[in-house]
Amino acid sequence: MPHQGQGRSLNNATALRHCIETLTREADFRQVRFRSDCSWTIRALVAAALYWAWSETGTLAGRWGHARGLTASGFGISSLGTACQPFLRLLTRWSDRLLSAVAASFRQLMAKELSRRFRVEGFIAFAVDGTRHETPRTAANERAFALNGAKKRDRSRGKKSQAALSKASSPQVNLTLLWHLGTGLPWAWKRAGSGVGERALLRELLQELPPKALLVADAGFTGYDLWGSILSAGHDLLVRVGSHVRLLSELGLQQGSSKDRVWLWPDNAMGLPLELRLIKTGSGTSTVWLVTTVLDRQRLPDDAVKKLYRQRWGIEVFYRTLKQKFERRKLRSRTPQHVYLELDWSLMALWALGLLALLNDRKVEPRKVSFSGLLGAVRTAMRDGSAIPKSGQRIEALLKKARIDDYKRGIKRSRNYPRKNKEPHGTGDPHISPATPDQRQRARKWFELFPLRA
Known part of the structure; x- marks a missing residue:
């Protein structure tokens, strides 16, 4: 300085x-x-x-x-x-x-x-996640930020349920943030009313990324159109997938016979199949399934994939800092x-x-x-x-x-944020089914139309 x-x-x-x-x-x-x-x-x-x-x-x-x-x-x-x-x-x-x-x-x-810290495992990598902030219940804020179809008070609910409902129906602003994994710092963000979701805000954020960035996301950021937008912008992705995602195997388009190759290609997709590499980490109830568009294992080994995904947790800690330490849970x-x-x-x-x-x-x-x-x-x-x-x-x-010491403290159950839900969105195994002959034929036609993309 x-x-x-x-x-x-x-x-x-x-x-x-x-x-x-x-x-x-x-x-x-x-x-x-x-x-x-x-x-x-x-x-x-x-x-x-x-x-x-x-x-x-x-x-x-x-x-x-x-x-x-x-x-x-x-x-x-x-x-x-x-x-x-x-x-x-x-x-x-x-x-x-x-x-x-x-x-x-x-x-x-x-x-x-x-x-020295700008790249992690050779990539300019960013975690992405969304959160919400409450705002005062003024007429202007309610017009701009109130949830659509907020339910009226149900007197049969308990106090805890009423408090949760009151919080959910208060005016809220949605925030989606890009967080740089190498430095642990923000990079860009978008905010909007509660009617605009985190995936829509991520689409707007793509223009803020440096060339050939790697996006690391949890299970909420899935979808053929979203991933297609990320790839079209020249970036790669690493995303957790679960039971809410359906993938195809044996589509017959990959070079070689890699067993970790899968495709995202919904029946109504108007575009090419998205080729992905599937990585499993953990076992039993701790199993996590990840997919990435970086197909070359030498460029991004499995151990590096797991390390990058673990680092994604830092964005959750950043949100805790913003809301608790910085007292911005309610603006x-x-x-x-x-x-x-x-x-x-x-x-x-x-x-x-x-x-x-x-x-x-x-x-x-x-x-x-x-x-x-x-x-x-x-x-x-x-x-x-x-x-x-x-x-x-x-x-x-x-x-x-201003440093965090290495002392390992016991569990403090009163610390309720960031919290790992018992059943977070996308838990379970993804649905992976072999491609049908009809799907393989349709895929070949798409790649005949776009041979440079094959």
Whole structure:
């Protein structure tokens, strides 16, 4: 970090500003142009948005009060108003362009500065998963986010069932995230109302992937059309499959006689069969079936497949951090526009923390970084922007202390998230049946039409 070794003369607000400058040094802000009479600078607005998200204050207005003081001190802007709404209006106006520029800078830093971790088993690999966030029950949020056909209260239900129903019928925003396996950091996300599913959001995210990426997903991300879209975009996939998936064997199209070759090809498919490699891991009730479009075992051995899928669990831990440690299970914004603003900059704030930690200590394993500790470190610095901390309390030192120890603790059943359901979607064995003569004949016709794809 550029201010290391200079921390004795820096107060906390200036040190935080240097952190923002480090993170955004690759950002191209040419698409953001403020009016000539605007007192803000672009990086000051980015910093204020991150401070606003990092703040431990309970209300949105309180967060702005916290962010305002740090921004004014660190960036030398004395004319920032005390009201939150002007800040939110300005941030809303430019948020999409700022997020795009800052995300591009973060990705470049990950690729250049963390190049040793950018690939896993030779692939630029990403986990993908979806989640939901509750929002306040305002009229605007209910119009934008309420579940369709939410049931009315049933007085015969018990208290626990009523609570679950109340939560399910509250306005919710859907989030689908790409999480970089090598660094343990976010890469991109899409959010929408509850009527838009995680698979639809993943389709929109494909354009954010680097060339020839590998997507690692759980059993919820299956489907001929979805997988076809991923392959058409030039990417590979590694997905868990279960009893909800029907596969064909012995279609007669593979080169050689590989016993692990299967195809996804529904009867109503208007396209080529999707050729897959089937991998089994575990045994008995712990059996997991995986399929990948990487057919060459030398390029992606079975052991590497299993390792990549195990690493997918990190995205579940990231969601736990976002919802519990960062307290974003229920967002606080009362309008859909501000809901998206709050969620976007919360994700960007966690991304910034993780990236700062890895840039600050290139040797640390990403899985050893404690996001709870990182959040505590930056909040310690934010509590008094004018203070000049002692060497052991400077922000770079606090970031290095944010580590997860190796002590193995016992099971704490009160920890209910992330949780492994007893019967998650897609459990059981996939249905694999030999291709019929008619299916083999239809497949040959398709490959005659598209010989280059055979």
